[in-house]
Amino acid sequence: MGKQVKTIGVLTSGGDAPGMNAAVRAVVRTGISKGLNVVGVRRGYNGLINGDLIDMSLRSVSDIIHRGGTMLYTARCDEFRYESGLQKATQTCIDHGIDGVVVIGGDGSFRGARDLSLRGIPCVGIPGTIDNDIACTDYTIGYDTAMNTAMEMIDKCRDTAQSHDRCLVVEVMGRRCGDIALNTGIACGATSIVVPEVPFDMQKDCLERIQKDLTRGKRHFIIIVAEGYGKVEEIAQQVGDFTGITARALVLGHVQRGGNPSVRDRVMASEMGHYAIEKLLCNGIGNRVIALKDSKIVDFDILEALEQKKEFNMELYRIAHEISI
Numbered sequence: 001m002g003k004q005v006k007t008i009g010v011l012t013s014g015g016d017a018p019g020m021n022a023a024v025r026a027v028v029r030t031g032i033s034k035g036l037n038v039v040g041v042r043r044g045y046n047g048l049i050n051g052d053l054i055d056m057s058l059r060s061v062s063d064i065i066h067r068g069g070t071m072l073y074t075a076r077c078d079e080f081r082y083e084s085g086l087q088k089a090t091q092t093c094i095d096h097g098i099d100g101v102v103v104i105g106g107d108g109s110f111r112g113a114r115d116l117s118l119r120g121i122p123c124v125g126i127p128g129t130i131d132n133d134i135a136c137t138d139y140t141i142g143y144d145t146a147m148n149t150a151m152e153m154i155d156k157c158r159d160t161a162q163s164h165d166r167c168l169v170v171e172v173m174g175r176r177c178g179d180i181a182l183n184t185g186i187a188c189g190a191t192s193i194v195v196p197e198v199p200f201d202m203q204k205d206c207l208e209r210i211q212k213d214l215t216r217g218k219r220h221f222i223i224i225v226a227e228g229y230g231k232v233e234e235i236a237q238q239v240g241d242f243t244g245i246t247a248r249a250l251v252l253g254h255v256q257r258g259g260n261p262s263v264r265d266r267v268m269a270s271e272m273g274h275y276a277i278e279k280l281l282c283n284g285i286g287n288r289v290i291a292l293k294d295s296k297i298v299d300f301d302i303l304e305a306l307e308q309k310k311e312f313n314m315e316l317y318r319i320a321h322e323i324s325i
């Protein structure tokens, strides 16, 4: 049990993710119902450095549960990585009586939360990133919506690939993590899925597959590439040169980060936001991240969480490969 907490801050940091608003709402409402003052910090760690704060009320988080983006805005804040930025942020917390901060963001944001916790401001991290790249948790808020958006977009691409007898090579987001690519690849019946976690033999796993499929009467193809592998233009060129079919490259981009959150993201955000306050910050417990493990919400020490290594689902990858013939 830590010191008594009266006022907490909440911020969103790193890339926005659908469901961040639902998490902010849960944090604010749980905090207020436990008798805490809740302060919204705008534009990630920039808001702590510059004192860009707003008082939150039960009504200030009305009508946001269904919205993408984040009502608190978000940012990547370089200054916060350095001593001067950290010092200013700590001072803002002291000046405004902020006894703890909920940080909704990805792994980078958690590193910041650890640094601030070490400065005596207990922080709790809630995983909010479309990338699903945080090792300690099976799920990150935004991942489900992003995958469904990517799937819808790829379905549309499929119509045009089919009409023109073409191959479309589509890059999806995920930073160094291939989870979005693997799942949307399966969901869209991709011929090949290319991810940074698994060595890829272009000749055998892609070009010869397409060549063989052409002899079996298949005329259009979708290849899904994780951004951590990239090179979609190069792959499209190789497919065209080797097979003779027309290939086009497409980077889906930021459309994957927008849109109304799915049921899963809204519920997960609500549960995690509630847990962050009731189980941790309310009791002055910080330097923790919330995680989903084996379908249960749990928490870890931030440092231990960041040291864990994320495992790629090789079994799912094998299945995808086997059924995409």
Ligand SMILES: Nc1ncnc2c1ncn2[C@@H]1O[C@H](COP(=O)(O)OP(=O)(O)OP(=O)(O)O)[C@@H](O)[C@H]1O
Binding pocket: 013, 014, 015, 016, 045, 075, 076, 077, 078, 079, 080, 081, 105, 106, 107, 108, 109, 110, 111, 112, 113, 115, 128, 129, 130, 131, 175
């Ligand atoms: N090593 C670090 N030490 C302190 N703060 C950090 C560190 N790394 C990142 N941060 C802070 O967290 C912010 C967000 O980090 P980052 O850009 O890596 O996104 P993220 O939280 O991982 O989310 P996403 O990957 O979904 O965009 C950074 O702009 C910076 O303010």
Ligand SMILES: O=P(O)(O)OC[C@H]1O[C@](O)(CO)[C@@H](O)[C@@H]1O
Binding pocket: 015, 106, 129, 130, 131, 173, 174, 175, 227, 257
């Ligand atoms: O919006 P930005 O700053 O270009 O960042 C893009 C990155 O952010 C993410 O969308 C979320 O981490 C990654 O998938 C992508 O690599």
Ligand SMILES: [Mg+2]
Binding pocket: 014, 106, 107, 108, 129, 131, 133, 175
């Ligand atoms: Mg990240």
